[in-house]
Amino acid sequence: xxxxxxxxxxxxxxxxxxxxxxxxxxxxxxxxxxxxxxxxxxxxxxxxxxxxxxxxxxxxxxxxxxxxxxxxxxxxxxxxxxxxxxxxxxxxxxxxxxxxxxxxxxxxxxxxxxxxxxxxxxxxxxxxxxxxxxxxxxxxxxxxxxxxxxxxxxxxxxxxxxxxxxxxxxxxxxxxxxxxxxxxxxxxxxxxxxxxxxxxxxxxxxxxxxxxxxxxxxxxxxxxxxxxxxxxxxxxxxxxxxxxxxxxxxxxxxxxxxxxxxxxxxxxxxxxxxxxxxxxxxxxxxxxxxxxxxxxxxxxxxxxxxxxxxxxxxxxxxxxxxxxxxxxxxxxxxxxxxxxxxxxxxxxxxxxxxxxxxxxxxxxxxxxxxxxxxxxxxxxxxxxxxxxxxxxxxxxxxxxxxxxxxxxxxxxxxxxxxxxxxxxxxxxxxxxxxxxxxxxxxxxxxxxxxxxxxxxxxxxxxxxxxxxxxxxxxxxxxxxxxxxxxxxxxxxxxxxxxxxxxxxxxxxxxxxxxxxxxxxxxxxxxxxxxxxxxxxxxxxxxxxxxxxxxxxxxxxxxxxxxxxxxxxxxxxxxxxxxxxxxxxxxxxxxxxxxxxxxxxxxxxxxxxxxxxxxxxxxxxxxxxxxxxxxxxxxxxxxxxxxxxxxxxxxxxxxxxxxxxx
Amino acid sequence: xxxxxxxxxxxxxxxxxxxxxxxxxxxxxxxxxxxxxxxxxxxxxxxxxxxxxxxxxxxxxxxxxxxxxxxxxxxxxxxxxxxxxxxxxxxxxxxxxxxxxxxxxxxxxxxxxxxxxxxxxxxxxxxxxxxxxxxxxxxxxxxxxxxxxxxxxxxxxxxxxxxxxxxxxxxxxxxxxxxxxxxxxxxxxxxxxxxxxxxxxxxxxxxxxxxxxxxxxxxxxxxxxxxxxxxxxxxxxxxxxxxxxxxxxxxxx
Numbered sequence: 001x002x003x004x005x006x007x008x009x010x011x012x013x014x015x016x017x018x019x020x021x022x023x024x025x026x027x028x029x030x031x032x033x034x035x036x037x038x039x040x041x042x043x044x045x046x047x048x049x050x051x052x053x054x055x056x057x058x059x060x061x062x063x064x065x066x067x068x069x070x071x072x073x074x075x076x077x078x079x080x081x082x083x084x085x086x087x088x089x090x091x092x093x094x095x096x097x098x099x100x101x102x103x104x105x106x107x108x109x110x111x112x113x114x115x116x117x118x119x120x121x122x123x124x125x126x127x128x129x130x131x132x133x134x135x136x137x138x139x140x141x142x143x144x145x146x147x148x149x150x151x152x153x154x155x156x157x158x159x160x161x162x163x164x165x166x167x168x169x170x171x172x173x174x175x176x177x178x179x180x181x182x183x184x185x186x187x188x189x190x191x192x193x194x195x196x197x198x199x200x201x202x203x204x205x206x207x208x209x210x211x212x213x214x215x216x217x218x219x220x221x222x223x224x225x226x227x228x229x230x231x232x233x234x235x236x237x238x239x240x241x242x243x244x245x246x247x248x249x250x251x252x253x254x255x256x257x258x259x260x261x262x263x264x265x266x267x268x269x270x271x272x273x274x275x276x277x278x279x280x281x282x283x284x285x286x287x288x289x290x291x292x293x294x295x296x297x298x299x300x301x302x303x304x305x306x307x308x309x310x311x312x313x314x315x316x317x318x319x320x321x322x323x324x325x326x327x328x329x330x331x332x333x334x335x336x337x338x339x340x341x342x343x344x345x346x347x348x349x350x351x352x353x354x355x356x357x358x359x360x361x362x363x364x365x366x367x368x369x370x371x372x373x374x375x376x377x378x379x380x381x382x383x384x385x386x387x388x389x390x391x392x393x394x395x396x397x398x399x400x401x402x403x404x405x406x407x408x409x410x411x412x413x414x415x416x417x418x419x420x421x422x423x424x425x426x427x428x429x430x431x432x433x434x435x436x437x438x439x440x441x442x443x444x445x446x447x448x449x450x451x452x453x454x455x456x457x458x459x460x461x462x463x464x465x466x467x468x469x470x471x472x473x474x475x476x477x478x479x480x481x482x483x484x485x486x487x488x489x490x491x492x493x494x495x496x497x498x499x500x501x502x503x504x505x506x507x508x509x510x511x512x513x514x515x516x517x518x519x520x521x522x523x524x525x526x527x528x529x530x531x532x533x534x535x536x537x538x539x540x541x542x543x544x545x546x547x548x549x550x551x552x553x554x555x556x557x558x559x560x561x562x563x564x565x566x567x568x569x570x571x572x573x574x575x576x577x578x579x580x581x582x583x584x585x586x587x588x589x590x591x592x593x594x595x596x597x598x599x600x601x602x603x604x605x606x607x608x609x610x611x612x613x614x615x616x617x618x619x620x621x622x623x624x625x626x627x628x629x630x631x632x633x634x635x636x637x638x639x640x641x642x643x644x645x646x647x648x649x650x651x652x653x654x655x656x657x658x659x660x661x
Numbered sequence: 662x663x664x665x666x667x668x669x670x671x672x673x674x675x676x677x678x679x680x681x682x683x684x685x686x687x688x689x690x691x692x693x694x695x696x697x698x699x700x701x702x703x704x705x706x707x708x709x710x711x712x713x714x715x716x717x718x719x720x721x722x723x724x725x726x727x728x729x730x731x732x733x734x735x736x737x738x739x740x741x742x743x744x745x746x747x748x749x750x751x752x753x754x755x756x757x758x759x760x761x762x763x764x765x766x767x768x769x770x771x772x773x774x775x776x777x778x779x780x781x782x783x784x785x786x787x788x789x790x791x792x793x794x795x796x797x798x799x800x801x802x803x804x805x806x807x808x809x810x811x812x813x814x815x816x817x818x819x820x821x822x823x824x825x826x827x828x829x830x831x832x833x834x835x836x837x838x839x840x841x842x843x844x845x846x847x848x849x850x851x852x853x854x855x856x857x858x859x860x861x862x863x864x865x866x867x868x869x870x871x872x873x874x875x876x877x878x879x880x881x882x883x884x885x886x887x888x889x890x891x892x893x894x895x896x897x898x899x900x901x902x903x904x905x906x907x908x909x910x911x912x913x914x
Binding site for chain 2: 019056067069086124127128129132135136144161163166173175177178242243276280281383407408477518524566573574577
């Protein structure tokens with residue numbers, strides 16, 4: 001194993017590692033903190049919470065985001081909730097159980113120490129958010145409300161209607177803006193990081209482009225934190241925001257940061273299906289809907305009847321059939337593959353036949369309608385009354401999601417089952433980091449979705465928000481402090497330093513290159529084409545032949561991009577096409593690495609499903625002997641990478657074939 | 662689904678930068694699907710402009726699911742277009758008819774200078790939040806979440822105010838370019854909740870001062886802001902903020 005891949009997980013019993021670390025980590029005294037500068041790139045849950053907390057501690061922080069305001073980062077779109085091992089429901093939850101569920105849900109491909117710490121600090125997150133005024137859903141007695149999510153049998157998910165991400169992000173954003181107002185954070189909105197500057201092997205700053213003026217800027221920092229989210233947009237169509245990109249992480253990768261498990265992609269089972277070739281993005285329907293919705297397809301192939309006309313006995317509730325213990329609440333990777341299996345076998349519904357039903361009628365009537373009727377003392381209520389009463393309850397729980405669905409599809413999900421299909425949603429892979437969230441470049445950190453660390457090969461629902469805020473509020477402030485305690489003698493480096501000059505020249509050359517091609521095809525057209533290759537060959541099912549083929553196609557597409565792309569306008573103006581050109585160019589490199597990683601991993605685990613490796617009943621077939629490692633790829637230039645392996649040791653969990661039956 | 666393609670005429674505001682003069686340009690699109698979103702129609706227009714050697718229209722957008730608050734088109738005289746309770750990205754072309762002419766402008770307000778075409782600078786909103794739109798609680802200060810009991814009705818009311826996406830439609834809709842609905846939504850959320858009570862006086866005074874400093878106009882109670890708000894933030898928030906403001910002035914030392 002390479003030396004660089006030392007996870008630095010503290011020794012000692014699992015439950016004491018983080019306490020031990022916090023109690024012994026070197027500190028920086030307040031006077032020195034004022035002289036230490038930290039750059040935070042990205043202002044989603046991880047970035048905003050890290051920037052705010054580091055500033056509260058006394059560091060000088062510069063925060064960057066490409067959007068027009070830090071409040072718009074894509075964390076804002078998370079719907080269903082955030083997990084925490086509070087055990088407020090008294091249903092048997094604990095830190096250990098959240099840890100265990102996360103490792104198992106991730107199909108035994110995550111690092112024990114990191115995941116245990118995540119479960120441990122999850123309880124502090126809820127406390128912190130409530131203190132900030134985040135309006136979580138509450139019961140009549142004034143206590144916090146919980147709901148269930150996939151891959152668990154306890155109710156540990158805290159939520160704010162169907163817009164939990166928005167409320168959590170606005171909490172972190174207000175903490176960040178408070179520090180901006182106090183002068184402790186300097187905020188750079190509409191700025192995009194285009195390179196990391198390293199001096200003597202350490203990260204010492206970034207090159208950023210002001211997206212309004214187009215000018216390049218040099219910024220020094222004693223440490224650089226990348227909180228720049230995931231790279232699901234490599235598939236073109238995904239639930240990510242249009243601007244979500246891999247660029248910051250990719251630049252770091254090219255400057256020496258290893259990329260961990262790039263092929264681990266989460267395909268979310270419940271998204272609104274594609275409706276036309278013009279489609280620019282896909283919209284998620286929260287996993288929380290699987291609490292109350294039942295998924296089915298007709299038992300008959302190509303059944304053309306209206307869903308409400310198909311009688312109960314002619315419906316195949318395939319998740320309940322295949323996975324009786326978890327039913328509709330199996331983890332995302334399993335639910336997605338099961339939907340694909342039914343559609344590929346010809347049972348799909350809707351105009352494209354690439355969809356399944358998510359039906360609320362049963363619970364509208366039987367669960368909520370009956371409960372309400374009984375509360376109101378209505379004996380023998382008729383169906384219409386039950387539906388009306390149930391509708392009120394469901395509206396309060398998921399109203400905005402139902403409205404959103406109706407707006408997009410022009411169908412009313414209170415009346416007709418939703419049509420859903422899996423779509424790219426999240427990337428478990430990301431920059432390799434150690435226990436301290438530091439990449440293989442000293443002083444360069446990756447937080448939140450941008451790192452690879454906590455979700456293994458499949459993330460459980462409502463855990464992304466948890467991880468982003470855990471990293472930003474409670475982990476990085478300690479671990480970055482540990483690094484900075486050794487930097488108190490480093491004076492701010494003048495940005496005339498040749499490392500800054502050279503990095504800026506390289507960025508400039510790349511911008512010039514895009515503008516000089518003067519071809520005829522739009523950046524968007526390349527992105528769309530790349531997305532098709534990735535979805536077909538590196539999506540829900542992958543094979544050796546398909547992946548090899550995809551690598552050739554991506555290389556050819558990349559060559560074509562530099563010959564025929566047209567980027568209108570110039571550098572020194574507001575030019576969204578130029579911004580996008582840089583992002584798509586990086587996706588064209590990342591796509592190849594993802595296929596390479598998927599090709600190398602000759603097993604199926606979590607969201608990574610290699611057709612060659614499956615059990616007789618079509619479940620993922622892991623190979624723990626050969627592949628129980630994190631694949632960390634080192635960039636060697638061009639199409640050359642070398643693979644380093646971090647072996648995963650399970651001292652506290654017995655590895656088993658994952659079963660949700 | 663899958664109805665006939667429509668012809669749409671677009672009159673779009675084009676302005677190279679904040680200092681240059683702007684003007685309307687007309688474009689025709691022949692193959693608009695009713696299932697397209699309004700922004701997807703702009704993608705198609707831009708694709709056409711790029712392949713024909715023209716300059717694409719700059720517009721802000723990101724999540725395309727109605728929550729980030731970035732999209733900001735003023736469509737036929739209304740922020741986010743003709744429908745209630747949605748953002749531009751959630752507006753679908755089935756809300757228009759074959760042959761329609763649609764006029765698209767940026768948000769127009771002195772405090773939101775145009776950056777280019779349909780993109781404007783809304784950083785004034787961030788500065789208003791930075792002046793007081795928060796609870797002053799450092800990370801680590803919190804007590805157990807369930808030790809603060811909040812009646813469900815109060816929590817729901819605070820949540821309703823907190824759903825503001827900061828898009829600026831309220832300012833664009835107001836003849837005075839007032840930001841009262843935006844500011845009052847945050848003031849309401851935090852003054853309703855016990856966590857926000859400790860600094861409610863300072864908060865409302867600081868935020869209103871900053872709002873005035875940014876050059877937003879006064880409120881004359883026309884209600885256009887709330888009527889056009891994609892999140893249907895209630896007008897009663899403004900009344901609450903006015904009460905909070907008067908109260909703060911009376912009790913402040």
